[in-house]
Amino acid sequence: MKAVYISIVAIVLLVGCGESKKPTKNAVKKDSAPTPSTKVQPQSTNSIAQEQSEPDKPKYEIWEAASLGAIKIVNELLDTGVDVNSLDKRGRTPLHWASTEKVIRKLIAKGSNINSKDGRGMTPLHCYIIEDKKTEEAKILLEAGAKVNSTTSSGHTPLHYATSNNKFKFVGFLIENGANTNAKSNSGVTPLHSASLSDDYRIIELLLSKGAQVNSLTKDGVKLFANGTPLDWAQKANKEKAISLLRKNGAKTAKELQTK
Template identity: 35%
Template sequence: GCASGHEEVVRVLLDSGADVEDHNKYGFTPLMEAASAGHIHVAKVLLEHKNDINTRSNKFQKTPLTLACFIEPAEMLRLLLETDTNQEYKSYEMHAALIAASINGHMEVARLLLDSGAQVTMTNSSETPLTFAASRNLVNLAQLLIERGANIEEVNGDGYTPLMQAALQNNEEMIVLLLSEGADVNAFRNRETKETALVMAENSCLEIADLLIKAEADNEFFISLMEEGYFDFV
């Protein structure tokens, strides 16, 4: 009933003693099923019966809050955000949801999360919303994240800055935005491997390389790497 949105069926089952925290074969609770399908009326019934918003799925550790961020419009997410829960848990989950919104380019979801206090940066997270937005050329979302305080030089778990991610994916519009916001074109991912945004653009079209060079990328350093046989630029 939760996945298909049958509110009255769910209510009857719960009144008959059905376990509100029961997990299905995919490890989802009834509230997770309702959240992922966008069935807001079913979710309200489940919350009335104290379905735990903090519960995680058996696989991939999903929660109702992170599952709801895949749905637009964002009414399901709004309902869950208004539900009382542990604040430390909520802060972590809102950041995780913001990352998911950045992966999917859901502006409405991202804006709601930010308005509700989601942190654009968390010290214990290996990924950042801005690097995800940069890799997918989601310019409007990246602009929103920057306006809300995203660190333009923050690196993800692999050491990439947003500009590096944009260069890797040949995202010209994103590169223009990040450079206009002051991104360091000569930042190193790793000094031992000598990787900069320009180096990462080795397989990009020449327009990308030219854009970075005009932004004062260290072209002499790049040429020296070519002379050392570091890579063949095409």
């Protein structure tokens, strides 16, 4: 059963920005495809050799400075004419990487696109959910016009990311700000489907209390989860407490729905 669960999690986990650990000077990791469990930083061209051969080149790219929370460097770069909406190799703006409120506010004040999407369709709000950001920082985005139900190329909203990454506080925060509890991805996955695999059962309770449909079905294209309800997911992942909680709220398996 453990092997099956690992396979399930591998399929369900959403690919995100990565949990950013502030990079140190001259020690930024190379560009790689990030996942919620992979710590990555923005691509930088910074190196000792390069600094020596190009002495007039800024020591930091703006994405790296934003990730470091280096407001002074961000200001200097913007003052020299660096585009606030510059895209890195993943298609992300400095706002996707911003790690402090000061940097976030500065970038927004300079005209950063709040709803800019990277190569996977992720907005800064999606990224803030899966990184070590506070709801206060995400609130700045929403106050500036971030779309709480914006979808990635696979149809996932920020709420999908919050539930699949066990971010209970963010789940509540997003719902309070208008997140759709029944939003469906391209494969028909809802936040409750993702929450059924979570070990934080408060997320399931919260979603159900806010109108999440307990028997929503996924589509045929979801491997191992084709035409599955949240209860089907919980059963395949052997989440006994989730199973019990869903049952108490009227949950059924897809097979049970067919024989109704």
